[in-house]
Amino acid sequence: MAFEFLKNIFSKEKKETLNKGLEKSKNSFFDRLGKAIIGKSKVDEEVLDDLEEVLIASDVGVNTTLKIIDRIEARVAKDKYLGTSELNKILREEIGSLLSETHTGEATDFSLPTDKKPYVMMVVGVNGAGKTTTIG
Numbered sequence: 001m002a003f004e005f006l007k008n009i010f011s012k013e014k015k016e017t018l019n020k021g022l023e024k025s026k027n028s029f030f031d032r033l034g035k036a037i038i039g040k041s042k043v044d045e046e047v048l049d050d051l052e053e054v055l056i057a058s059d060v061g062v063n064t065t066l067k068i069i070d071r072i073e074a075r076v077a078k079d080k081y082l083g084t085s086e087l088n089k090i091l092r093e094e095i096g097s098l099l100s101e102t103h104t105g106e107a108t109d110f111s112l113p114t115d116k117k118p119y120v121m122m123v124v125g126v127n128g129a130g131k132t133t134t135i136g
Contacts, residue, residue, distance in 0.1 A: 014134065021130040029058045030088070037084040043076050047084060051091075059126065068094055 036050035048069055055065040071094045076082050082090065113119055125131045 017130050017133065021128050029054070032057065033088070033091075037087060040084050043072070043082045043084060043087055047087070048073060048076075051087070064098070067098060071098070 032054045033051065036054050037047055040047055051072070052065055052069050055068060056062060060068070068091070072087075072090060075090060075094075112121075123131050123135055
């Protein structure tokens with residue numbers, strides 16, 4: 001899997017730094033999610049609209065947000081009643097499932113070109129995740 005490469009290139013200290021950098025984004029996302037569903041007992045259209053707003057505001061992206069919302073709507077329709085207390089778990093499962101599907105069949109090996117220099121590498125991540133530190 002493509003993520004295996006990433007697991008192997010970071011030392012334990014760099015992994016901890018990356019996790020620490022992502023902590024603020026994670027907490028912010030779940031804080032917003034909690035505020036969006038507070039006082040609601042079941043996952044309904046209003047909760048899904050609020051969830052969609054939180055996902056888009058968290059830079060998940062429109063297409064990915066719509067896929068996640070569609071998956072959650074399908075689960076709500078199948079299970080008939082899902083409480084908002086289960087929403088975090090369902091959201092984690094659906095995002096994890098979407099990520100694993102996205103990378104299925106991609107190359108598992110990554111190597112930099114040795115015969116052509118200089119080359120350009122793009123590094124993407126959320127603000128404060130440690131991109132600049134990692135590159136340095």
